[in-house]
Amino acid sequence: MKSFDEVIDRQGTFCTQWDYIEDRFGEKGLLPFSISDMDFRSPEAILVALEARLRHGVFGYTRWNHDDYKKSIRSWYQRRFSSTIQEEWIIYSPSVIYSISKMIGLLTDEMDHIVIQTPAYDAFYKTIQDNNRIISRNELIYQDGQYSIDFIDLADKLSHSKAKVLLLCSPHNPSGRVWTRAELEKIVQLCNQYNVYIISDEIHMDIIHGGNSHIPITDAAIDVSKVCICTSASKTFNIPGLGGSYLLTPDEQIRKEFLLALKNKDGLSSASVLGLTATMTAYNDCEDWVDELVSYLHVNLQTIQDFLVEHLPTLHLTIPDSTYLAWIDVSQLPYSSEQLQAALVHHGKVAIMSGDTYGDEGKHFIRMNVGCPRSKVVEGLQRLKKAIEYLEQQKE
Template sequence: MSPKKINFDKQVDRLGTYCTQWDYVKDRFGESDLLPFTISDTDFEVPVEVMEALKERMNHGVFGYTRWNHTDLKSSITSWYNTRFQTYINAEDIVYTPSVMYGISQLIELLTNKNDGVIIQTPAYDAFFKIIQASGRKLIENSLIYQNEAYTIDFKDLENKLAAAHNKVLLLCSPHNPTGRVWSKEELERIVLLCQKHEVFIISDEIHMDITRYDNQHIPITNFDYQHVAIATSGTKTFNFPGLIFSFMLIPNQELREDYLTILKEKHGLSSVSIMGMEATMAAYNNGSDWVDQLNDYIDDNYEFACDFLQKKLPDIKVVHSQATYLMWLDVSELGIDMSIIQDKLIKEGKVAIMNGAIYGGNGKEFLRLNIGCSREKLIDGLNRMYRALKNLE
């Protein structure tokens, strides 16, 4: 029996829901009447199975302190990894974290001292910069190589950075935001071997793991024979419920795992979790595989539509070859116009909000990041607004 077709074309009015992307677009772009394609959540409703689980729990009427450390949650996660990534996960390695970035920040503090270096591959998710700098660690950039609308790792530079005694952690983004790279098995093996050689710990942000283009397959960093790794991830990005606050980490190293749990429970008092976030996660991982398959197909179609539109209407904007995420990375360098002018035209003339790539470091100042996790109708409207704003640039 074929799965029920999901209507991702449905448009949901998010205004008036305290929505960061829609209600607070003025905070970042200076105007409120803009069509947003900004932060990385989607405009899609959660799967029906998730809604049913949330309604059932809501109807119970009591929302007391809640445990995360139980078989129902852990088995939903291990089953998901087994089904989607053909990966065995030891249930004992699973720990709760309220958000991916909270978990990463705590691991950095456990694994490093003040002024130690944390390596990131730029351009990179802007929150990486913030948590490293706020913790008093040194941000070390391993800039990715950009060529022919694609990114690769500069392994020579990476090894030089790993070899420096004060650099203790590689903060990997896999799949990579904002470039959309799915790191190959060969690339990941090489990263692991270099980190093993230089005794550098790998923290891998894998929150975009489920959204991959076509035949590309995400490989969890725990698949490799190296114990000094940890994964921080969540179902919230995939199934669109970040507002329910629930993420988790995989920490194979027992001592590090216990140290983290001590901080979580005793230092920060976070032993109880969001019951709605946990219920949503279990329902999504137990019942959401077909939904994710259809989501990927829809985003693939959005990606192809946007590529075709830009090639025909704005050929000087080059699309970086995307293998993952619902974020498009657009090279605007051939427009020959400063990003401040591009943004001004998009905002003032197009009435559209698209992220300025400069905040992601590296060569990001020559890029826009466009969120295509939305209905086709909204995407068409946004692309037409972009065209009206940029068609006559001189």
């Protein structure tokens, strides 16, 4: 796992997290823990496969609809989740958010309700609103550092006559919850009762901590024709810049409509050859690397928790079930979100996401991406401490 300790300079690579941090935080030169990609090199097997493909030197239009691509995905699901995926369910897509947006367009009409569980990944709000649909919030219950689903409220939201889709995040971003089989089966039962289709964003499915198990929504479904999964290898293997994702869509008619939109309406059906190569190699050859990654990330999260207990006891982190995102409770600080962010940026010189980015329900949190060498995590924590010490000095 020593390779995860390697510090790699990403500046000057047109990197969103490092080169364009000013766009989100208004200041250059910050140490970033923001957008959810990692500072790690992708697995060696992927780099070797990409190098071989580059040496070939011809990068023409590329098909995704073939056995090699689909078998790699099916094999991953079987090995990783003991889940049997039908070959015909698999559809290529340029990105998970494109998939979600397109599925919303296929399954709903303007001004229909899309139910989400909040706090929620910020792109969910934008995608729903810019498709002229109505956000229906099923606020998660936060108690004693843990999140749970308010099923009474969920039933109420799903029963609305205009509720057509539940946009599920599984595992959940930003809280990191891995939904149990019982929770997923209750969600499915309610959606079936009220005839609501489930779109499940499962992009964080591979990074699971503490003996938890990710269950694909297709395995919990009563009727698989009423669910789809939108996901990608990009988060797990740090390859979002190569492009590409996929859907698992059991309903044949929905698949046909999606492919019509992908190819004929939007002209996006030709896959990135490098993204395709990386995904197949990742799923076929890099499982051990993922296990090592998860172990390393878990220690990063533990490092934050231990630091807060020792140095910043008014802050609290519950180790998440999943993801490399530390969802830090700052509710005991006597400062507003705006005051904290100003201190982090201008005095700590560190970029950590404000929790209200993910809805009002997140306003007492900050989200820190720990997909990076431990030395960076430690430096970020020191800067967080410096920012809070500055605020305390201003009070005196």
